[in-house]
Amino acid sequence: MVRTYVEELDSHVGHEVRLQGWLYNKRSSGRIRFLLLRDGTGIVQCVMAKGQVPEEAFAAFDRLSQESSFSVSGKVRKDDRAPGGFELDVTELELYQTAAEYPITPKEHGVEFLVDRRHLWLRSARQHSIMRVRHRIIRAIRDFFDGRGFTLIDSPILTPAACEGTTTLFETDYFDLGKAYLTQSGQLYAEAGAMAFGKVYCFGPTFRAEKSKTRRHLTEFWMVEPEVAFCDLEQDMDLAEEFLEYVVQTVLKDRAEELKTLERNMKFLQNVKKPLPRITYDEAVEILKKNGVNFEWGNDFGGTDETVISQQFDRPVMVHHYPAKIKAFYMKRDSKNPDLALAVDVLAPEGYGELIGGSQREDDHETLVKRLEEYNLPREAFEWYLDLRKYGSVPHSGFGLGLERTVAWICGLDHIRETSPFPRMIYRITP
Amino acid sequence: MVRTYVEELDSHVGHEVRLQGWLYNKRSSGRIRFLLLRDGTGIVQCVMAKGQVPEEAFAAFDRLSQESSFSVSGKVRKDDRAPGGFELDVTELELYQTAAEYPITPKEHGVEFLVDRRHLWLRSARQHSIMRVRHRIIRAIRDFFDGRGFTLIDSPILTPAACEGTTTLFETDYFDLGKAYLTQSGQLYAEAGAMAFGKVYCFGPTFRAEKSKTRRHLTEFWMVEPEVAFCDLEQDMDLAEEFLEYVVQTVLKDRAEELKTLERNMKFLQNVKKPLPRITYDEAVEILKKNGVNFEWGNDFGGTDETVISQQFDRPVMVHHYPAKIKAFYMKRDSKNPDLALAVDVLAPEGYGELIGGSQREDDHETLVKRLEEYNLPREAFEWYLDLRKYGSVPHSGFGLGLERTVAWICGLDHIRETSPFPRMIYRITP
Numbered sequence: 001m002v003r004t005y006v007e008e009l010d011s012h013v014g015h016e017v018r019l020q021g022w023l024y025n026k027r028s029s030g031r032i033r034f035l036l037l038r039d040g041t042g043i044v045q046c047v048m049a050k051g052q053v054p055e056e057a058f059a060a061f062d063r064l065s066q067e068s069s070f071s072v073s074g075k076v077r078k079d080d081r082a083p084g085g086f087e088l089d090v091t092e093l094e095l096y097q098t099a100a101e102y103p104i105t106p107k108e109h110g111v112e113f114l115v116d117r118r119h120l121w122l123r124s125a126r127q128h129s130i131m132r133v134r135h136r137i138i139r140a141i142r143d144f145f146d147g148r149g150f151t152l153i154d155s156p157i158l159t160p161a162a163c164e165g166t167t168t169l170f171e172t173d174y175f176d177l178g179k180a181y182l183t184q185s186g187q188l189y190a191e192a193g194a195m196a197f198g199k200v201y202c203f204g205p206t207f208r209a210e211k212s213k214t215r216r217h218l219t220e221f222w223m224v225e226p227e228v229a230f231c232d233l234e235q236d237m238d239l240a241e242e243f244l245e246y247v248v249q250t251v252l253k254d255r256a257e258e259l260k261t262l263e264r265n266m267k268f269l270q271n272v273k274k275p276l277p278r279i280t281y282d283e284a285v286e287i288l289k290k291n292g293v294n295f296e297w298g299n300d301f302g303g304t305d306e307t308v309i310s311q312q313f314d315r316p317v318m319v320h321h322y323p324a325k326i327k328a329f330y331m332k333r334d335s336k337n338p339d340l341a342l343a344v345d346v347l348a349p350e351g352y353g354e355l356i357g358g359s360q361r362e363d364d365h366e367t368l369v370k371r372l373e374e375y376n377l378p379r380e381a382f383e384w385y386l387d388l389r390k391y392g393s394v395p396h397s398g399f400g401l402g403l404e405r406t407v408a409w410i411c412g413l414d415h416i417r418e419t420s421p422f423p424r425m426i427y428r429i430t431p
Numbered sequence: 432m433v434r435t436y437v438e439e440l441d442s443h444v445g446h447e448v449r450l451q452g453w454l455y456n457k458r459s460s461g462r463i464r465f466l467l468l469r470d471g472t473g474i475v476q477c478v479m480a481k482g483q484v485p486e487e488a489f490a491a492f493d494r495l496s497q498e499s500s501f502s503v504s505g506k507v508r509k510d511d512r513a514p515g516g517f518e519l520d521v522t523e524l525e526l527y528q529t530a531a532e533y534p535i536t537p538k539e540h541g542v543e544f545l546v547d548r549r550h551l552w553l554r555s556a557r558q559h560s561i562m563r564v565r566h567r568i569i570r571a572i573r574d575f576f577d578g579r580g581f582t583l584i585d586s587p588i589l590t591p592a593a594c595e596g597t598t599t600l601f602e603t604d605y606f607d608l609g610k611a612y613l614t615q616s617g618q619l620y621a622e623a624g625a626m627a628f629g630k631v632y633c634f635g636p637t638f639r640a641e642k643s644k645t646r647r648h649l650t651e652f653w654m655v656e657p658e659v660a661f662c663d664l665e666q667d668m669d670l671a672e673e674f675l676e677y678v679v680q681t682v683l684k685d686r687a688e689e690l691k692t693l694e695r696n697m698k699f700l701q702n703v704k705k706p707l708p709r710i711t712y713d714e715a716v717e718i719l720k721k722n723g724v725n726f727e728w729g730n731d732f733g734g735t736d737e738t739v740i741s742q743q744f745d746r747p748v749m750v751h752h753y754p755a756k757i758k759a760f761y762m763k764r765d766s767k768n769p770d771l772a773l774a775v776d777v778l779a780p781e782g783y784g785e786l787i788g789g790s791q792r793e794d795d796h797e798t799l800v801k802r803l804e805e806y807n808l809p810r811e812a813f814e815w816y817l818d819l820r821k822y823g824s825v826p827h828s829g830f831g832l833g834l835e836r837t838v839a840w841i842c843g844l845d846h847i848r849e850t851s852p853f854p855r856m857i858y859r860i861t862p
Binding site for chain 2: 005007008020021022023039040041067068069071096097099100102117119120122123127128131132134135138139142146149151152153154155156157158159160170171172173174175176177180182189192193194195196197198199204205207209211219220222229230384385387388390391392393394395420421422424426427429430431
């Protein structure tokens, strides 16, 4: 007999198969017993009639508590009224383990109670949908760059320099070499990669030891960072909008069922098609003023500001040409106005904040040396990075997209903790 | 005019295109100037004839030092004698930057000299080939699991417990929660994932603070770890051999050119097809004895032992049923002989050592509690892991494959440092 999975039942209609999984729910009606089996790929109703199965199998029904593990054999029947479109007419059932009383029941639980039991909470239909969307987003991200000739250059997690101050860095002893720090971004390494391979991306975990307790912050999160040689800010924005469209439209197509389970309003997602609106920082400030926000030119946008700005648009909006002094040292300045950085942030609709941050990079050696001084950064730690401006420097640009915030936005989640299999926050390091 | 890349020249034959890149090499012959341009996707010879291009462009030739950045326009000509099969008849050339004297020349350099300049060394043909093979391996790994219904469940890097002693762990302060440790393996989390999704994998960086200075050890390396519910040791070995065949054969097919550049003897790679030989630990010990190795039953194999064993076979060999006392606490014991663990290691040919380590996991709650005591592990740190044996425990198995060691093997490298874009070793944290 074929051992199969719920998601493959459609190719076994009329045949006897064996499924293995856990009890999601059960009920009985007269001589009939209904078992909802979940096997990680889906849920199917198994129907067991007294007299049609061995007595021992029928009796096992009573010992099947929620999340008990069992295997079941039976014939696959197409049934359009059934949740997944199929039912199983049981001929045999084998109990592996009667589960202890399962802590997560259909009643409401507090979030802390659930996060404490994240290893079990992952079994719920809602968390399933989120993790399947997350996986699809990751695959779409990689497909996008792999399909466009980008080379994957993984950046290191352990880095030597505390580039932008140590206050937001996790620190560890590194043998006889002193301290190492967990990376905040792979960008500088990606720049070296772009000079070697033309178009590269890195995609791995990054870390922020920020004491932010907001709904949007994890201390550990994945970030994808493309970097392209011979690419200016305009082309960087072209790439970012093409990328966002691809990822969102792919997920909409392939994970419609999961988004329905999450009761996601898909209107804003369907709109994610290029061109995305592009406005300058100045225009964004104008929008704030028109909407009665008391905002001073030169400041960075806060969460509320971003929400007000993004509410003016029906899709993500690109804000570019920020005041240089609120941006990182490596960003190239606008030749027409050196107070502005050739930077772009992409703000999500519906108050999900910054999805993407990018810029054209400073490619002149002397200017970059000056910047390091202005930002009080130790030149010796950046000598290798300065090398990239000595040996065939070229205009180049890139951006970073935070995976978990993208998952939160696409799934329409209130809090970022549900986007990660095992989220890490300032007050959460377990399980 | 179309801006394109070297790898796309075949679709532009007879047309004028624009390329952007760096000077790999140059020579002149009479009124002709030959420029080898590399753009990260390939190398192409550009031919510039005096009088056919503006004088300024022709003069720029003299200022083009190795790794200088420039753009070039011209007509694509098919030429079977040319390295990539094409040449460019130049009509225009624009110099971006004359590179400073490039430190990496065609002459021999010491390895430390090169690793110190890893950000530049990545531009060499050999490193290109390795990174392109690495990328293809990563993609093949993900394709394999994605195509078989596995859900990607990223495990956390920051973990609370020092599960197997702190001596080989990197440690960091974690806000008010004490210490956190960089993960050595995502397996325990993958097990939670398998109970939720049936088949899962994680694939991310892992860390070992071991003071190993060998050719095979990095302190930071990527590991892929599949975990499958309702899977015993036999099925685990089936999965491992199917997986290895898929990865190796895919790379052979798609990266033949790169393997040729690396002068890889492909015989052993072509052999990587199932079935892989499966021998018990006892049989492996017999092999050692027959080959005159002084080896005591019950010990773990060292590097030399692994080489002797693997030399008996023309493809990777699976060694299973190890003495339990040299294996981890979570491995299930053989019911016929509880001194043996249901473990498997896959040894690469040619002395590349252990590629894969896997096992069936202990699924009985009471037995696992006992094991934690035997291994002196703090039960409270594993309560969540024990939960998996309380709520529908099932037979389950998985394995881990180290990415960098796999890259070293497939590329035929002497030292693992070349497998990572920015390798981290006990004496190396830069650049």
